[in-house]
Amino acid sequence: MSTFRSFVIKENNGAIVKDVILENTENLPAGDVLIKVMYSTINSYDVLFSRENTSFRKNTYPYVPGVDAAGIVVESNSTHYREGDEVLIFGNGLGQDVPGGFGQFVRVPESWIVSLPTGLSMQDSMTLGSDGIAAAISVMEIMAAGIQTNSKEVIVGGSSYGIGAFAVSILALCGYNVTAVTKYMECEDFIYELGAKEVLSIDNFTDNSGKHLLEDKYVAGIDTLGGDVLDTMIRSVKGGSTIAVCGAVLSETFSSSLLPLILRGINLVGIDSLRCSHSLKREALYRLAGDWYLKTLSFMCNEISIFEINEYLDKMNNNLIKGRIVVNHKL
Incomplete structure (x- = not known):
């Protein structure tokens, strides 16, 4: 059992409130693998889902956004992933059906997970998202x-x-x-x-x-x-x-x-990169780790802390950002 920070969007007397709260891993939904999230990213999808009157979001309040996460396995009931493995999640319901990568821990089905490929760091993977x-x-x-x-x-x-x-x-x-x-x-x-x-x-x-x-x-x-x-x-x-x-x-x-x-x-x-097949997602990722590795990743990446997410969601909703916003949970 661990206490951790989560960025949450909730409703309070008709008003939408965005805040950083303390949560507990025992309150996370059931799943095969518990992951300590090291990095997440503010994707176009997170921006769309955060809008109050969008037809994109299916979440009910409260919810923890972050459709992507990169982290380390800390508990596993899976035969494919063990404690200490570096893993990635891209979509599949993260940040929609279950609390997402804007929290410092997530628990998910093993079918959602992709191993971090050789050639990409966790930061690289979340710069991509x-x-x-x-x-x-x-x-x-x-x-x-x-x-x-x-x-x-x-x-x-x-x-x-x-x-x-x-x-x-x-x-x-x-x-x-x-x-x-x-x-x-x-x-x-x-x-x-x-x-x-x-x-x-x-x-x-x-x-x-x-x-x-x-x-x-x-x-x-x-x-x-x-x-x-x-x-x-x-x-x-x-x-x-x-x-x-x-x-x-x-x-x-x-x-x-x-x-x-x-x-x-x-x-x-x-194009639906959130819920497309695992094999298609993996093929795209491994291309990005190989022949399609982008040297532009380094200057596209802008790191922020969990406490800056609300500010940057607003900036991105107003198209005031260039490059990529990566949430570093170690900051």
Whole structure:
């Protein structure tokens, strides 16, 4: 039995309160493995779930966010994981169905766990988080569609943090020419450091002409924004292109023409890195630990303590962050 800190979101007389409280490991739900969390991260998903009126969150109050965690096994009923093993959890219900990585201990089923791969530190793994997994799966979908690199043009919607930032880096590493769309041109230099060949503001990219088909500039796209950006992307890609849709930072809806899908054979692929298969998640992670290891991780990582989570959730909800926010439970 151990006492530990948790960042909790709760309701008090109709008001939403976010606070750091003391908890006890005996109050954690049943599970195969008890893990001491060393690092977590504020993902795009955590930001969406923390909004009061979002359709994304299924939690009831109170709950402990943090869809990802990296830590050390301290108790185990599993035949696969033993005390002292360094392990990772990406989604699967962490921070939704059970208390998440914003607490210093979690207890989960063994099927949710992935061993920390050679080539990644715990800090690296949480700099990536489920956002990095989503970006990797998005690139895997583009490649699976037969869209080869060869300096082909790819468009990424949203690129200053989270999934979009990782998508820019992975695509550039793989040899694609990346055009990045951002609302925040003050992050332009940062996005070029990630590997973009061109950076466009949302206003310069989005098209409100009403045309069903625009010039087909791009062989593929990855979008994290939704709304008018996704609409313009659909109308701007070449025949047979794949667009991976993995975020809704600006809007949870979009309106577009069906003609690009019909006349150009455009494929829209939804990306869910939280509840996708364990094998797909593991494949993406091991690519990120190997050929797709990103040297940009070091300058993307910004560490905070558990006591700073509320401040940074607010900043991320207002798009005031670039790079990645990693929660270091040792601070």
